[in-house]
Amino acid sequence: MPQYTLEGVLREHAAGLADVRLAFNTQVTGFEDTGDGVGVDLLQLRSGITTNIRSSYFVGADGARSFVREAIGARLSGERDVAKNYSIIFRAPDLAGRQVHGQAIMYWMVNQDVPSVLGPMDQNDLWYFMATKLAGNVDPAKVDPVELIRRGTGFADLAVEVLHTDPWVAHSLVADFYHKGRVFLAGDACHLHPPFGGFGMNMGIGDAVDLGWKLAATLQGWGGPGLLAAYHTERAPVHRRTIRESVINYATVGNQLVRPDLEAPGPAGDAVRAAQGQIIKDSKIREFSTLGLVLGARYDGSPIVVDDGTQPPEEHSIHYVPSAFPGGLAPHAWLADGSSLYDHFGLGFTLLVTGEANAGVDAMRAAADQRGVPLTVAVPGDVRLSRLYQAAFALIRPDQHVAWRGDNLPADPLALLDHVTGRVRVGHRPSCTRSVNP
Numbered sequence: 001m002p003q004y005t006l007e008g009v010l011r012e013h014a015a016g017l018a019d020v021r022l023a024f025n026t027q028v029t030g031f032e033d034t035g036d037g038v039g040v041d042l043l044q045l046r047s048g049i050t051t052n053i054r055s056s057y058f059v060g061a062d063g064a065r066s067f068v069r070e071a072i073g074a075r076l077s078g079e080r081d082v083a084k085n086y087s088i089i090f091r092a093p094d095l096a097g098r099q100v101h102g103q104a105i106m107y108w109m110v111n112q113d114v115p116s117v118l119g120p121m122d123q124n125d126l127w128y129f130m131a132t133k134l135a136g137n138v139d140p141a142k143v144d145p146v147e148l149i150r151r152g153t154g155f156a157d158l159a160v161e162v163l164h165t166d167p168w169v170a171h172s173l174v175a176d177f178y179h180k181g182r183v184f185l186a187g188d189a190c191h192l193h194p195p196f197g198g199f200g201m202n203m204g205i206g207d208a209v210d211l212g213w214k215l216a217a218t219l220q221g222w223g224g225p226g227l228l229a230a231y232h233t234e235r236a237p238v239h240r241r242t243i244r245e246s247v248i249n250y251a252t253v254g255n256q257l258v259r260p261d262l263e264a265p266g267p268a269g270d271a272v273r274a275a276q277g278q279i280i281k282d283s284k285i286r287e288f289s290t291l292g293l294v295l296g297a298r299y300d301g302s303p304i305v306v307d308d309g310t311q312p313p314e315e316h317s318i319h320y321v322p323s324a325f326p327g328g329l330a331p332h333a334w335l336a337d338g339s340s341l342y343d344h345f346g347l348g349f350t351l352l353v354t355g356e357a358n359a360g361v362d363a364m365r366a367a368a369d370q371r372g373v374p375l376t377v378a379v380p381g382d383v384r385l386s387r388l389y390q391a392a393f394a395l396i397r398p399d400q401h402v403a404w405r406g407d408n409l410p411a412d413p414l415a416l417l418d419h420v421t422g423r424v425r426v427g428h429r430p431s432c433t434r435s436v437n438p
């Protein structure tokens with residue numbers, strides 16, 4: 001799905017929310033955190049009218065050149081200008097039918113002349129084409145785009161209508177902090193990396209999910225001061241791990257895969273092609289099979305997650321091992337009635353009872369009521385769940401990550417809730433222990 005389609009879906013949903021007002025063609029020109037709120041200056045670009053709004057919190061999701069990041073004094077560190085790239089968006093009605101390898105989301109053109117990648121944007125004959133450097137170190141932006149596409153694809157007579165060209169630079173950078181006072185950063189504003197692997201927008205949405213529930217909890221009064229502080233603590237390691245992976249993916253692009261004789265006819269060429277084919281498979285599989293990275297994002301060691309003393313699953317970028325080790329995504333299951341386990345989770349916290357409920361569950365409910373924490377108790381009655389979760393109980397956060405698990409509910413449920421909602425100071429461990437019956 002192209003990003004503009006996804007953004008259209010998100011925009012339509014946001015526009016339908018009663019307490020959301022969208023303001024396009026409007027620029028934030030300044031803001032001030034006054035300690036009890038944030039004043040934001042807006043400029044309506046078409047009319048030139050300026051306004052000021054006040055809010056409790058302010059999130060700068062303003063992309064790679066984030067002025068909010070600059071304004072709060074956050075610094076990006078890592079590697080800048082990893083490589084220059086050149087993208088072309090074009091229409092080519094004949095191209096899909098001429099692909100000898102059938103339909104794909106991405107084609108890699110590994111040739112001496114124009115090593116490049118190509119893929120369909122949507123189903124309307126719209127394509128993207130991307131090149132880094134050409135033979136002889138020539139900058140692709142200096143070549144006529146139609147000629148470039150024809151040389152890259154090998155279709156010298158291809159009918160091409162160029163719609164857009166875009167020189168862009170890959171970076172590998174992460175901000176040193178993600179919030180100051182009431183002002184937060186999310187998305188490309190606080191982490192940038194080569195797009196190989198397709199992680200950028202995923203991570204931005206992940207930031208919004210993480211920051212979203214923490215802001216909601218704080219505004220609703222049940223989130224403690226440690227909750228928003230945990231945003232950077234939890235997300236930064238995920239960003240760093242993902243950036244490492246996209247840098248690995250980016251280390252092997254078309255230019256590095258070209259070899260002399262790759263296009264030679266006969267056995268000599270066949271041998272080079274077979275050897276390169278294996279190298280491509282070995283090095284590129286992790287770019288397209290990424291469940292271990294995407295679903296395996298973990299918040300181990302977070303101050304608002306309760307470590308249960310067991311070992312987390314081994315980190316792997318390709319293979320995802322579902323595990324209820326606290327900090328990870330709650331393992332999913334399809335239940336006997338065909339429903340998704342996730343559909344049994346509430347919008348706030350969920351106490352998942354993998355076996356049978358007991359008196360401790362009522363105490364947990366009462367504690368949640370006392371603190372105003374929205375709590376759903378889910379008792380799906382599926383015997384497989386206790387094995388999947390390796391525990392009789394699991395406390396799942398609004399973002400579907402496991403905050404705590406155990407075979408016994410804690411004697412002091414308030415202490416557990418205070419821990420996972422950031423009410424207690426960092427370093428304090430609640431008196432809820434885990435006893436596992438493997």
Ligand SMILES: Cc1cc2nc3c(=O)[nH]c(=O)nc-3n(C[C@H](O)[C@H](O)[C@H](O)COP(=O)(O)OP(=O)(O)OC[C@H]3O[C@@H](n4cnc5c(N)ncnc54)[C@H](O)[C@@H]3O)c2cc1C
Nearest residue numbers: 026027028061062063064187188195198199200201202204
């Ligand atoms: C070639 C390429 C391919 C990619 N492929 C993928 C992929 O396959 N999968 C994936 O997940 N990601 C991909 N990405 C990454 C993805 O595009 C970005 O990570 C994502 O767009 C970042 O979203 P964002 O909202 O943080 O920032 P942006 O998309 O940059 O949005 C920031 C917005 O803030 C606005 N803004 C800036 N300043 C102000 C201001 N002062 N006032 C008001 N508004 C302001 C901008 O106009 C813009 O609309 C790719 C990136 C590139 C370059």
